Amino acid sequence: MKKILIAPNSFKGALTAEEVAQAIETGLKASKIQAELIKFPIADGGDHTSYLLSKHLKGKMEKRAVKGVYLQDTEASYALLDKGKTAIIEVAETTGFKSISGKLRSPIESSSYGLGELIKYNLDQGVLDFIICLGGSASVDGGIGMLQALGMEFLDKAGKAINATSKNYRDIKSFSLDKLKRISQDARFTVLCDVENKLLGADGAAAVFGPQKGASPEDVKALEAFLGYFDKLTEEIIGKSLNSVIGGGAAGGLGAAFIVFLNADIKKGAAYFFELTKIEDQVKNVDWVITGEGSIDSQSLEGKAPVVLAELARKHNKPIIGLAGNIPLKIDKKLQDYFAALLSIGNRPEDLEDAIQHTADNLTRTAKQLGLLLSR
Numbered sequence: 001m002k003k004i005l006i007a008p009n010s011f012k013g014a015l016t017a018e019e020v021a022q023a024i025e026t027g028l029k030a031s032k033i034q035a036e037l038i039k040f041p042i043a044d045g046g047d048h049t050s051y052l053l054s055k056h057l058k059g060k061m062e063k064r065a066v067k068g069v070y071l072q073d074t075e076a077s078y079a080l081l082d083k084g085k086t087a088i089i090e091v092a093e094t095t096g097f098k099s100i101s102g103k104l105r106s107p108i109e110s111s112s113y114g115l116g117e118l119i120k121y122n123l124d125q126g127v128l129d130f131i132i133c134l135g136g137s138a139s140v141d142g143g144i145g146m147l148q149a150l151g152m153e154f155l156d157k158a159g160k161a162i163n164a165t166s167k168n169y170r171d172i173k174s175f176s177l178d179k180l181k182r183i184s185q186d187a188r189f190t191v192l193c194d195v196e197n198k199l200l201g202a203d204g205a206a207a208v209f210g211p212q213k214g215a216s217p218e219d220v221k222a223l224e225a226f227l228g229y230f231d232k233l234t235e236e237i238i239g240k241s242l243n244s245v246i247g248g249g250a251a252g253g254l255g256a257a258f259i260v261f262l263n264a265d266i267k268k269g270a271a272y273f274f275e276l277t278k279i280e281d282q283v284k285n286v287d288w289v290i291t292g293e294g295s296i297d298s299q300s301l302e303g304k305a306p307v308v309l310a311e312l313a314r315k316h317n318k319p320i321i322g323l324a325g326n327i328p329l330k331i332d333k334k335l336q337d338y339f340a341a342l343l344s345i346g347n348r349p350e351d352l353e354d355a356i357q358h359t360a361d362n363l364t365r366t367a368k369q370l371g372l373l374l375s376r
Contacts, residue, residue: 045269116149143257
């Protein structure tokens with residue numbers, strides 16, 4: 001009997017990875033294929049990563065009230081592994097789109113303070129190992145909100161501690177790391193990040209990611225000036241440049257803040273997820289692998305989950321099929337070489353909103369046809 005590993009990522013805005021896996025399984029079963037179906041939903045450091053790691057590694061999910069991205073009250077979910085010794089926190093839950101109630105605002109109004117609150121709470125509970133998932137952020141505050149929640153003090157010209165923001169940054173003349181070090185000195189941070197953008201410049205946090213978070217052209221200029229000031233101040237005081245960090249522009253500068261101030265290790269999200277969950281052991285022992293994501297295109301080559309999984313499949317000579325809502329008309333040869341087939345699930349011309357509504361049905365229909373083919 002064939003063994004088929006069903007290991008999709010989420011279809012963003014439509015279905016979670018678990019829901020995608022369920023739809024594919026339903027379609028394959030409808031084809032009456034004689035096969036053992038193994039569902040193994042995957043993530044890459046974005047939404048739902050904490051939940052899936054908790055499920056695969058037998059952890060547990062918790063919730064905590066913190067400040068959201070606009071400092072409104074919100075409830076953030078996070079995972080605990082290793083009998084409460086490791087916390088997995090998604091930035092999306094505390095300072096991301098999940099925390100937004102009401103309309104998207106300018107990221108000049110944003111703060112990562114809630115992320116710091118949640119880290120501080122777990123530190124107080126004795127947690128020392130943290131996995132931080134940077135995907136889904138709606139903030140561009142360079143991490144100063146988080147750092148203040150963890151004890152870092154920003155000082156004005158009189159040496160008085162102030163509540164520093166991206167608005168009043170010119171009042172900041174120095175900072176103190178004493179309390180931050182006392183709170184976090186024994187903690188270990190692993191940051192999951194799939195982009196290589198630095199903090200500043202045309203490819204930086206403000207210019208590239210700011211508009212995605214509601215920034216106007218004027219906002220982008222203001223945020224760039226703020227982040228540049230913070231970088232210059234950091235280099236003057238501790239001799240480290242926030243702008244030197246590869247991936248430092250991720251999550252509005254949180255990538256740089258974690259590396260420079262909290263000595264974090266930075267990892268590729270999908271590869272680290274696969275390492276922790278030991279999915280390679282599953283790949284070795286199946287005949288086919290089916291994966292999927294909302295879009296599989298040339299950008300997927302930059303460490304997206306389906307391609308990283310395809311690399312493992314190729315390593316063990318296992319054919320892999322990719323299902324997606326969007327497959328480019330002209331498929332990049334390098335991308336095609338990873339997959340036995342790349343299939344778009346759409347069944348008729350329709351706008352994106354309608355396509356999202358039909359995702360589960362389209363996945364099930366496509367998987368059924370795939371099952372009929374694999375049964376021959």
